[in-house]
Amino acid sequence: MAPKSITRATKLCLLLLVTMFIYSSAEVGQLKETNMTLYLQDRSAGPNATVVPVTGIPGRLWTFSSFGTMFCSDDPITVGFDKTSAQIGRVQGIFVTSALDGSSTHVSVSIVFTNATYNGSTIQIQGASRQFESVREVAVVGGTGIFRYARGYATFETIYLDTLISYAVIRCNVTVLYY
Template sequence: MAQNFLPKRLPNLFLVLALATAIYSAKATNLKETNLSLYFPDILAPGATSSTVIPVAGVASKAQTFTQFGIVFVTDDFITESADPNPLEVGRAQYMYMTAGLDRLNSHVMISIVFTNKEYSGSTLEIQGVSKQFEVVREVSVVAGTGKFRFARGYATFETYSYHVATHAVIRCNVTVQHY
């Protein structure tokens, strides 16, 4: 009797699989792609209230630098659409990163981009992964989003746009995401 059961149910199984594939394909065609170019001005002012980057953990007996293995930084940068001296703020980049490679070349980043202005207000993008901090262009995954970026997936590239060792850096972030 078991031999007859499978052949009779096989056409129904194929019908269910075909229907599931059709539904998934229909949903996948509703994906939108968004490309953004954003700038994160890091203000490095140790001990000052204007600093947007601070070290919060590391080896107590060593200087806290970007290349010290195990150092953790917390950042709250404003985000702009250009590198102009007086740019319009469009959001905040609130993140944590740590030097995670024993060779001091890689950092692990966890970034929340929180939009506060224009069409994406209230939406977020979540970025996470290894950033090869001494490469000219660093690529990291976009793993999630909310609001207009719900179910976002994609990638972000980071480039140092300008840098002054004692006071500031401006990082350009190019984001490509697919979302609903």
């Protein structure tokens, strides 16, 4: 038979474990969902370019469909389609053409908000983007500020493209869950 002190210690440990489980299971905040539509004003050439190639395979042309090409992006985000609509933030990050046939890029970008509602908050987006599909879906993997502990998904859809001036408008629909 075990001494009473071991039995009491075992009971105390069990009580402590149950208390920790209840505390960790307690609701720390109400899970919120936000859906938003953003417009990325994307310029890939000229003096005001917001997307530029930064490296690629030596001796090959660095294009969006060239395997191994890495781009850096700092696109303005507006509330509407028109480039003169109110700017609410920027999409900043990198993407790499990661499929040998050029059909996919790996995206790692942050939506950085500058508007009054979400100022200073960010949403982190990462994943494979099938760039020749009309709608591309990637994961929301985190966030800061209001969007701390964010998770969800984002879709990108090129809704306007002018190849002569290397300008595109990309609609981004974001569904994000956060506390």
